[in-house]
Amino acid sequence: MGATVAGSKGFVGEICGLPGGEAILTCVQCGTCTGACPNADRMDYTPSQIIAMVRAGLKEEVLASRAIWYCLSCYLCTVRCPRGVSQTRLMHALGYLAMKEGLASRQTATPAMYRVFSHYARAGSLPELWFMLRFYLKTNPLRALHLIPVAWGLLRRGRLSLRTRRLSPAARKQLDSILQKAIAIRGKE
Amino acid sequence: MASVRSHENITLLSYSEVTEVSGYAGNFRVKVRKKPRYVDSTKCTGCGTCQEKCPIQVTSEFEAGLARRKAIYIPFPQAVPNVPVIDPAHCTYLLKGKCGLCKRVCEAAAIDYTQKEETVEIECGNIILATGFEPFDPTPMVEFGYGRYPNVITAIQFERMSNASGPTGGKILLRDGRAPQSVAILHCVGSRDERYHKYCSRVCCMYSLKFAHLLHEKLPGCEVFQLYIDMRCAGSGYEEFYERVQREGVNFIRGRAAEVTDIAEGESERGKLIVIVEDTLIRRRRRLPVDMVVLSTALAPQADAGEVARIFSISRKADGFFLEKHPKLDPIATSTDGIFIAGCCQSPKDIPDTVAQAAAAAARVLALISRGIVETESATACIDEKRCGGCKTCLGMCPYKAITFDEPAKVARINEALCKGCGTCAAACPSGAITSRHFTAEEIMSEIEGVLL
Amino acid sequence: MKEYTYFPGCSSSAEGGARAFTSSLEAVARVLDITLKELPDWNCCGSTPTGSVDELGAFCLAARNLALAEKLGPEMVTPCSACYVVFNHTNDYLKRYPDLKGRVGEALAAGGLTYEKGVKVRHVLEVFVQDIGEEAIRAKVVKSLTGLKVAPYYGCQIVRPGFGFDHPEAPTALERLITSLGAEPTDFPLKTRCCGGSLIIPEEDIALDLMRRLLESAARGGAECLVTVCPLCQTNLDAYQGMVNRKFRTEFRMPVLFFTQLMGLAFGLGEKELGLDRCVVPPGRVLAART
Amino acid sequence: MSFEPKILGVLCNWCSYAGADLAGTSRMKYAPNIRVVRVMCSGRVEPAFILKAFREGADGVLVCGCHPGECHYLEGNYKAARRIPLLRKMLPQFGIEEERLRLDWVSASEGDRFVRVVNEMTETVRRLGPLKLPEG
Structure with a gap:
């Protein structure tokens, strides 16, 4: 999708081919991104x-x-990079690749959270309560216990809704056909 | 500078500005605006009483904001001529007609508030431009806190502090008067940075090493950190100096500083400036608590370089510096014959390179003078006066002002010494009166026929 | 009367945890004579996480909303930093990568949509300071917040990625807005630093530590409350403040308000209407400052 | 056999011709469809040259000069930047598609860019097919 760069093969080439990935070629390894992170x-x-x-x-x-x-x-890394590399976008691109290749780290719950999030996002709307519940059930239900004070604070002030926002049936259908098509397009590659 | 002034063949016009250049190699006419000093330099003895008595204080440009100067002042100690000027933007006499103290105290009666600017015209055969650079102002890089933290200073400010005739008499001091016990020097501030200047400023690595050396010399025991992306020490004796500074115990950290903050984490950082950097050789973020941060700022083109380029009919590169005729084979000449460039107005460079380029420019001028004749382009344009309709279209086309209009004859004329042969006028001439020699319309048409066969 | 297509985003929607953002925004908009027309049948923008699970799908989620908005006009306004970034990022990539645009277009066509002309997506704060202006806002103040010290918190995303409307590290829009309400913006060096964002869920420790730094920085500047421009920042700093206190043995009691709530107070609107009762950390001090 | 367009390249001496030269000395490959005529400056290019080329059987014309601000003659390329688009607008009246005329900037150091521009131009013209000028 991005620029194909002559001379870069293998993994580097693969990353350069992703939107946002081509910038890695001009990095001078100054470490500003790390310092800013x-x-x-x-x-x-x-x-x-x-x-x-x-690159290796x-x-x-x-x-x-x-x-x-x-x-x-x-x-912050992106704003400060003297070479115009968007490290943030690169991280996103790598995340997508890691998910696709089934290599996403199990040492952090972030990929699991992302999957649950995306499940709801693709349905059209994110019900915060159900999203949190589902995430903790999938990862570590015990963790949810210590969140009780936070949840209570939100619940008491009417900020955790049991109601879910729903799209109209027509809109839901439209969204589904768009996303189905996207999967079909991706599948062809 | 002093020996330049005393040379019998050199006329020095300081405090002056070129406003207009016309003519061509061998025949330039230059208009120079001499700004009024309000001090008669032939009478002034340089006693300095006026500066002492002047009640107006403003920030000193030469001391990079580290000291104050008066409204009547000598810009810097080695100024030639060593005569004060009155700053008309701040002198209350010139602004409001009040004060007049300097005039009263001047025993030589050299103060003259009535001086007006004058324009002089010079005829010359060649011109060398050596307008230098401007230090990059790091204020927009908010991550380094310049302007927010008083002990974050620029390279020029450090340079002034370390100078024996500078505002601190050569002492490196924090703003509260203490001597710093630790200093971080941040390389590539505004250089090698797409947001500011993409190029490498070339001299910062070496002057940063010099700063570290001076710090060790003036403040034994002072901890010095150099935060660099690459050490660029190409030049005679430079790598050796790098090694020497390494032996002096400077901490070299390979990484560009990401941030300077005063938000302390723990006791050891309290009251310090903390520089945050990835030490890329150990792949770890480090927090360096220091007393002073020196920003090795870029060498930038002069703010008015565009205006100067326009006046002298030369071009600039994408980075804003003056464009040389050829980057490798002719880095001294410009696209306009008879105009040469030397020093940092062409690109950032150090003193030896500047001296070499300046000597080369002088030699090029002397070579032209001693030959006495100049070669012109053979592929110039010429006008068939019989066909010229006098529409003046070509006049606006010529970037070299080589075409003039002969009013009585109602035809355009080309000065072949000025013409560079681009052919733009020939392409524009509606009556086909202009021929571009070696690139005539017939020649090009036949060529097109030929290649398309 | 100005009219804008409005994209609340999940969090600030009527069912979301930051519904007070939209309700206070609507109340303030009425005072300023602005009409916000909610984009009909909008869907979740996809936010950052979806991009990592299904890149093309994520662009399609954002693009569907953009395509719907395009029919209504050239602009869309959102109160959410995440939605703001996702939409602008999508616009940027669709422009830069024609190939991607082709695929997204193909997917949209399956739903009978097209996205061609483009929609400029703006943040509510941007609209307030640029289209309405400080003077017009000042003119509507009936209860000046004189003396109230407010930490202006931008969070990271609205100013950062290069299409932001203010300086990425030293913005001033909020300060100007706070000043026009009669309150005093405090020095807040970390005003554009991240609150931990969605990592509060999977990587709590990371986010709590970032929040501690933010609260410390705000408190050191003498702030009596903090205003945010983002529903996620508000939820993190407000709802998790107690957890920060427990973890780091701190005693922050920093009310965290949406900037629209602060505006509403200065405009003399009711606490209920502004949703101030939904704050987890009680905004008592702020309310007292009004009288 | 697929259609091989004839493309006339008019290159300025200082930037684009040198850029083409660099492409050659760097052994870069590019479409052999281009035939080059050198002028001192893109500002020398008269619209008549381009029309002549189309009449003489060119399927496309590519004019290359120095990047804006880098003209060896200070501003000749700005003149080209005005003239060529104007001519492009008029081409349809002669029955010639606008895409058959392209103006681009190639500096002396951009051998790779020259290759890209030539290849793109060749592809564009190949897609358009042979130029058929109306009779008369």
Whole structure:
């Protein structure tokens, strides 16, 4: 989808072919992204290291890393990068690839959360209560217990609704056919 | 500078600006606007009393904001001529007619509030432009906190501080007067950065090393950090200097600083500036608590470089510096014959390179002078006056002002010494009166027929 | 009278946890003579997570809304930072990658939609400061918030990715707005830093630590309350503030308001109408400042 | 056999011709459909040259000059940037599709760009098919 770059093969080529991935070629490994990242200290590989690893062709390690799931999408790296690399977009692209290849890290619950989120998003609307419940049931139901004070605070003020927003049947059908078509298009590739 | 001034063949016009250039190689006419100093430099003895007595204080440009100057002042200690000027934007006498103190105290009666600017015209054969660079202002890079944290300073400010005749008498000091115990020097501030200047400023690695060396010399025991992307130390003796500074115990960290903050995490950081950087060699984010941060700022083109390029009919590169005739084979000449460039107005460079380029430019001028004749382009345009309809379309086309209109004859004329042979006029001439030699319409038409056979 | 197509997003919708954002926004809009017409039958924008699960599907989710909005006019307004980023990101990529645009177009066609001319998606704050202006806002103030110290919190996404309407790290729109209400914006160095976003769910520790820093920075600046422009930032900083306090043994009691709620107070609107009763950290101090 | 268009390339001496030269010395491959005529500056290109080329059997004409702001003659390329689009607008009146005329910028260091522009142009013209000028 992105630019195909002459001379870059394998994993680098694959990343360059994703929208937002082509920028890795011009990275000078200055580490500004890592320095700017509010979360870099907890990553298994720093953001700039991820780029270096992609360029070294370390596909499995990159896609199985925790780092790509620790991106907060705050774009601070992108704003400060002196080379115009959008590290945020790259992390998203890598996340998608990791999911597609079945390599998404199991050391973090983020991929699971993303899957549950996307399940509801694709249905047209996100019911926060059901989304949270489903996520905790799928990952670690016990974790939900310690959230009781938070949930209570929200519930008391009418901020956790049992009602779900529903699209009109026609809109729902329209959305479904668009998404079905998208799956069909993707399947052809 | 002083020996330039005393040379019998050199006329120095300081505090002056070129406003107009006409003519061509061997025959330039240059208009220069001499700004009024309000001080008669032939009478002034340079005693300095006026500066002492002047009650108006403003921020000193030369000291990069680290000191104050008066409204009547000598811009910098080595200024030539060493005569003060009155700053008309701040002098209350010139603004409101009040004060006049400097005139009263001047024993040589050199103060003259009535001076007006004058324009002089110079005829010359060649021109060398050496208009230099402007230091990049890091204020827009809010992540480094310049302007927010008083002890984040620019390279020029550090340079002034370390100078014996500077505002601190050569002492490196924090704003509260203490000496810093730790200093971080941040490379590539505004250089190698798509948001500001894409190019490498070339001199920052070396001056940053010099700063580290000076810090160790002036403040033994001071901890110095160099935060760099790449160390670029190409040049005679440069790598050796790098090694020497390494031996002095400077902490080199390979990584570009992402941020400077004063938000402390823990006791050791309290009251310090904290530089956040990825040490890319160990792949870890580091927080460096320091007293002072020096920003190694880029060398940027002068703000008015576009205007200067227009006046002298030369071009600029995409980065804003003046365009040389050929990047490898002729980095001294410009696309306009007889106009040469030297120093940082062409691209960032260090002192040895600037000296070499300046000497080369002088030699090129001397070569032209000693030959006494100039070669012109052979592929110039010429006008068939019989066919010229006098419509003046071509006049606006010529970027070199080589075409003039002969009013009595009602025809356009081309000055072949100025014409560079681009052919734009020939393409525009509605009556076909202009021929572009070696690229005539007939020649090109036949060529088109030929290649399309 | 100005009219805008309005995209509330899941969180700020009538069923969402940040419904007070939309209700206060609507009340304030009435005072400023703005009509917000909710995009009929909109769907979730997909937010960041969907892109990682189904890239093309995520673009399609966003594009369906854009296609619907395109029929109504050249602009759409949203109060949610995440929706704002997703829509602008989608517009940006559809423009930059014709191939992607082709595929998204093909999928949209299956639902009988087209997206051609493009829709500019703007944030509510942007509309307020650019289209309405500080002067017009000031003119509607009936109860000046004089003396109230407010930390202006932008969060990360509305100013960042390059299509933002203000400086990505040193924006001033909120400060100007707060000043025009008579209140005093405080120095808040972390005003554009991330609150932890959706990672509060899978990676709580990360988000709580970021929130602690934000609350500390706001408190150090002397803020009596904090205003946000994003439903997720509000929920995090408000609902999880107690958890931050427990984890880090801090004692923050920082009311977290939508900027529209603060505007409503200055406009003399009712607490109920502005949804101030929905704040988890009681906004008592803010309410007291009014009298 | 597929249609092989004839394309006339008019290149300025300082940037585009040098760029084409660089493509050659760098051993880059590009469509052999282009036939090159050199002028000193894209500002020298008269609309008559282009019409002549179409009459002489060119299926497309590609004019290349220096990037805006980088003209060796200061601003000749700006003149081309005005003239060529104007001519493009008139081409349909002669029964010639606008796409058959292209103006682009190639600097002396952009051998790769020259290759891309030539290949794109060749593909565009190939899609359009042979130029059929109306008789008379």
